[in-house]
Amino acid sequence: QKEVEQNSGPLSVPEGAIASLNCTYSDRGSQSFFWYRQYSGKSPELIMFIYSNGDKEDGRFTAQLNKASQYVSLLIRDSQPSDSATYLCAVTTSGTYKYIFGTGTRLKVLA
Amino acid sequence: DAEITQSPRHKITETGRQVTLACHQTWNHNNMFWYRQDLGHGLRLIHYSYGVQDTNKGEVSDGYSVSRSNTEDLPLTLESAASSQTSVYFCASSENTGELFFGEGSRLTVL
Numbered sequence: 402q403k404e405v406e407q408n409s410g411p412l413s414v415p416e417g418a419i420a421s422l423n424c425t426y427s428d429r430g431s432q433s434f435f436w437y438r439q440y441s442g443k444s445p446e447l448i449m450f451i452y453s454n455g456d457k458e459d460g461r462f463t464a465q466l467n468k469a470s471q472y473v474s475l476l477i478r479d480s481q482p483s484d485s486a487t488y489l490c491a492v493t494t495s496g497t498y499k500y501i502f503g504t505g506t507r508l509k510v511l512a
Numbered sequence: 513d514a515e516i517t518q519s520p521r522h523k524i525t526e527t528g529r530q531v532t533l534a535c536h537q538t539w540n541h542n543n544m545f546w547y548r549q550d551l552g553h554g555l556r557l558i559h560y561s562y563g564v565q566d567t568n569k570g571e572v573s574d575g576y577s578v579s580r581s582n583t584e585d586l587p588l589t590l591e592s593a594a595s596s597q598t599s600v601y602f603c604a605s606s607e608n609t610g611e612l613f614f615g616e617g618s619r620l621t622v623l
C-alpha cells in the first residue's frame with residue numbers, strides 16, 4: 402500500500418461546479434497535510450494546509466481532514482478553467498519532517 | 513525576497529557521466545529535500561537533510577548522493593548517470609512541518 406494515495410484522474414467538471422479531490426494516507430501518526438497545485442511545466446505551489454480534524458476554508462477552497470478515516474480532501478467551489486492543473490496531496494510522516502506526496506489528481510475545468 | 517534556486521534548469525548528459533544539480537535557498541531553512549518527478553509516479557523523495565552535516569536517504573536514493581556543508585546549499589550528485597535517471601528534479605526547503613517551498617525544477621536528460 403502506498404503511503405499517500407490519490408486518484409490520478411482526470412477529473413472533469415464544468416465551469417462553476419464544485420470539484421472534489423480526495424487523498425488517503427496510511428500513517429496514523431501523520432501530523433500535517435497539504436494540498437499543492439501544479440501547472441504543467443511548473444513547480445508545485447501551496448494551496449492549503451490543515452493540521453486538525455474538520456474543515457478549513459480559504460476563499461473558494463476548503464480542506465477537510467478526517468484522521469480517524471485517514472483521508473483528506475480538497476473542495477474547489479465555483480471552479481474556473483484556470484483551476485485546471487494537477488493537485489498534489491502531501492503528508493508529513495510521524496516523528497519526521499519528511500513530506501510524502503501522492504501521485505496527484507489531474508483536474509480539468511471545462512468552459 | 514527569500515527564494516530557492518536550482519541550476520542548471522536544463523541539462524543533457526551521457527550515460528556514465530557524473531552530474532551535479534545545485535540548490536540554493538535564502539529562507540534560512542534547516543530542512544532541505546530533493547525530489548524527482550516522473551509521469552505516473554508523482555514526487556518521489558531522493559534525499560533530505562535536517563541541517564548542516566545531516567543527510568538522509570529517501571525512497572529512491574540509489575545512484576544519488578547529497579552533502580550539506582552549509583545551511584543554504586544541498587547539491588545533488590548523480591555519480592554515474594543512467595537513462596533511468598532522466599527526470600525533472602525539484603529541490604525544496606521547509607522549517608519544521610510548515611510549508612514546503614519549491615525551486616523551479618531541473619530537467620535532466622541522460623542519453
